[in-house]
Amino acid sequence: MTQFLGAVAGGVGLGSVYALLALGFVIIYKSMRVISFAQPAFMLAGAVLVSYLSPSIGFVPAVVVGAIAIAGVALVVERVAIRPMVGKAVFVIAIITIGIDIVVRVVAGAFIGRDPRQVGDPWGIDAWEIGGVYIAHRHIAAFLVTTVLVLALFAFFRWTPIGLAMRASALDQEAAMAQGVSVGAVFAVSWALAGGLAAVAGVFAASGRTMDQNLWHIALAALPVIILGGLDSLGGAVIGGLLIGVAQQVVASYHRQWFPGLDTNIGSITPYLVMLVVLLVRPYGLFGTREVERV
Amino acid sequence: MTIGTPWGRPELYTDYKQDMALLNTRAKTLGVAAILVVAALLPLLVADDLLVILGGGLVLAIGALGLNLVTGYAGQVSLGHAFFVGVGAYTAAVMAGDPDGRYLGLGIDFMPLWLLGAGLIAALFGALVAPLATRLRGLYLAIVTLGLVFIGQYLFFEWNDLSGGPQVGREAAKPELFGIEFTVDNGFKGGWTEEQKLFWLFLAVLVIAAVAARNVARSRIGRAFAAIRDRDVAAGVMGVNLTHYKVIAFTLSSFYAGVAGALMYSASGHFTPESFSLLMSVQFIAIVLIGGVATVSGTIMGALLIALLPRIAGELPAFVPFLSSSASEHPNVFEFEQVMYGVLIVAFLLFEPRGLFGIWHRVRTYWKSFPFSY
Numbered sequence A: 001m002t003q004f005l006g007a008v009a010g011g012v013g014l015g016s017v018y019a020l021l022a023l024g025f026v027i028i029y030k031s032m033r034v035i036s037f038a039q040p041a042f043m044l045a046g047a048v049l050v051s052y053l054s055p056s057i058g059f060v061p062a063v064v065v066g067a068i069a070i071a072g073v074a075l076v077v078e079r080v081a082i083r084p085m086v087g088k089a090v091f092v093i094a095i096i097t098i099g100i101d102i103v104v105r106v107v108a109g110a111f112i113g114r115d116p117r118q119v120g121d122p123w124g125i126d127a128w129e130i131g132g133v134y135i136a137h138r139h140i141a142a143f144l145v146t147t148v149l150v151l152a153l154f155a156f157f158r159w160t161p162i163g164l165a166m167r168a169s170a171l172d173q174e175a176a177m178a179q180g181v182s183v184g185a186v187f188a189v190s191w192a193l194a195g196g197l198a199a200v201a202g203v204f205a206a207s208g209r210t211m212d213q214n215l216w217h218i219a220l221a222a223l224p225v226i227i228l229g230g231l232d233s234l235g236g237a238v239i240g241g242l243l244i245g246v247a248q249q250v251v252a253s254y255h256r257q258w259f260p261g262l263d264t265n266i267g268s269i270t271p272y273l274v275m276l277v278v279l280l281v282r283p284y285g286l287f288g289t290r291e292v293e294r295v
Numbered sequence B: 001m002t003i004g005t006p007w008g009r010p011e012l013y014t015d016y017k018q019d020m021a022l023l024n025t026r027a028k029t030l031g032v033a034a035i036l037v038v039a040a041l042l043p044l045l046v047a048d049d050l051l052v053i054l055g056g057g058l059v060l061a062i063g064a065l066g067l068n069l070v071t072g073y074a075g076q077v078s079l080g081h082a083f084f085v086g087v088g089a090y091t092a093a094v095m096a097g098d099p100d101g102r103y104l105g106l107g108i109d110f111m112p113l114w115l116l117g118a119g120l121i122a123a124l125f126g127a128l129v130a131p132l133a134t135r136l137r138g139l140y141l142a143i144v145t146l147g148l149v150f151i152g153q154y155l156f157f158e159w160n161d162l163s164g165g166p167q168v169g170r171e172a173a174k175p176e177l178f179g180i181e182f183t184v185d186n187g188f189k190g191g192w193t194e195e196q197k198l199f200w201l202f203l204a205v206l207v208i209a210a211v212a213a214r215n216v217a218r219s220r221i222g223r224a225f226a227a228i229r230d231r232d233v234a235a236g237v238m239g240v241n242l243t244h245y246k247v248i249a250f251t252l253s254s255f256y257a258g259v260a261g262a263l264m265y266s267a268s269g270h271f272t273p274e275s276f277s278l279l280m281s282v283q284f285i286a287i288v289l290i291g292g293v294a295t296v297s298g299t300i301m302g303a304l305l306i307a308l309l310p311r312i313a314g315e316l317p318a319f320v321p322f323l324s325s326s327a328s329e330h331p332n333v334f335e336f337e338q339v340m341y342g343v344l345i346v347a348f349l350l351f352e353p354r355g356l357f358g359i360w361h362r363v364r365t366y367w368k369s370f371p372f373s374y
Helices: A002-032 A039-057 A059-084 A090-110 A136-158 A159-171 A173-176 A182-205 A214-218 A223-230 A236-259 A265-281 B027-045 B048-074 B081-096 B112-136 B140-159 B194-217 B220-230 B231-238 B242-264 B278-293 B294-316 B333-351 B355-368
Strands: A127-130 A133-136
Touching: A002 A039, A002 A133, A002 A136, A002 A159, A002 A173, A002 A214, A002 A223, A039 A059, A039 A090, A039 A214, A039 A236, A039 B081, A059 A090, A059 A182, A059 B231, A059 B333, A090 B294, A090 B333, A127 B048, A127 B081, A133 A136, A136 A182, A136 A236, A136 B027, A159 A173, A159 A182, A173 A182, A182 B278, A214 A223, A214 A265, A214 B112, A214 B355, A223 A236, A223 A265, A236 A265, A265 B112, A265 B140, B027 B194, B048 B081, B048 B194, B048 B220, B048 B278, B048 B294, B081 B112, B081 B140, B081 B242, B081 B278, B112 B242, B140 B278, B194 B220, B194 B294, B220 B231, B231 B242, B231 B294, B231 B333, B278 B294, B278 B333, B278 B355, B294 B355
Parallel strands: none
Antiparallel strands: A127 A133
């Protein structure tokens, strides 16, 4: 039981990272109907930037500055490479984001360098022990920060004018334009939000370990999350993120007992396996909008 | 073959068959013949180290033709191509492998057999994945096929008897036909070198693959693919059986990937399961987009360009002083090479969406109507 609870605690921490990343994917998808494969690069770039900033200005300011800076990078990318393609096939835009991902990721990766580099978080690998269950501080921090950010995001969409504009253009882009919504601004804000969220996610993904080039694989595992939650469901992204995170940690923790024949831990591909099963049953995810189509 | 009318009105087609012919203009016939002659003579003219790269490009072209069939012609985005290439590579290695060796092997030396086997097993996997494709559309499909790469790589890592395990790997299938051993170097005895023989082999397979792809594209199947790509609902209304043709697209594409995988490592003779990562899938996507979506000639151009990219990057430090050729310094040529994939993908999609084929098309149109601008 303690093993299970420990795995769940770790899973909630990992799931929070997934939820942040998945929110970015969903925000961009809702505004442009495109999946941005550039999220992994923004996440890595955010973590690397924070690791450079935090020794000089402290961890929390570094995260804030890093998130804003990556949001700025995302803005530039959107304006330069994505905006000219609006109206083209979504597949083409998605592939462009793959190209951007490669460029940004390699440039950010070049700054990791040879020496072990850390984001400078105050938690490290400290943990509380509650009844035999180890709960790492960084997982709790990830969960709390994600909760705050999610509440802030929902409030943003609910009560601010630009949030209303984003909801309107997600519902019907042409009707929103007819009402005077600047769809260009909506695109820009959605990319900036996604970039900032990815940077924060990158910090939590990199905390408690040294930075390496493979950090971006975590962001790819957030893709099954949005499939599970449904591409256009913000709530689905959060719930899906936590579900996938917990499932992955539980499987990783019980790997020895359940699959004694397998050497490599199967936890790493659990998100993809869950995704396949869910898609076979519900092709539009758990909370996604079913496309109505009659032939 | 009669082209146009016998009295020489070029490009006057009197029936549909002439318009759809494989070589529908005289210039095309001559051009293709010239390219084939040059390609066949290339091993005699070019140094062996460049020949390895070009040969690699030809194999990449075979795999990319498959991806172009499913993604370019049929419009089903697949990021899982690396998985099918891997299935092909391992099938070939097992079929041709030594039965008494450390890893699985059946000891079938006859090359056409393991080449077809690799294609067929990969095609089988493609057909197994295809039902997912028929349920999913667009980006959902892209993500599921991306998952396929990770799951496939896990299996390759885990099944040590098959793959030799991570970072260890196993020997690739050695091409051998009618007593000709393609991987044995006879250059010092006055015979052909390994590189020359492999280039001819790859060229022969590529020509067969390209003609087959072109024929698929201009047949009923190809028209159904194009209809599905342009609007699947409309295609369904016209009576195109979506499930049926999507399964065909995935199966064909995986067959090409399997054949490419079987040949991909014959030059180096050894491969590890790390090869079949997302990076390889992206490389194939890059080839298709840079070369030209839904074109056969463009795919081949794109594959050669991508294959030459490491070489081009390797030559750069001589001209660009800040670029290092050592992997431990930044910025280095390996990073430059990767960045170039990304930059080329973005630049081509933004400025020349039809790829290298589009550039060629523009040059051709310019000279066709010279000295008039249109």
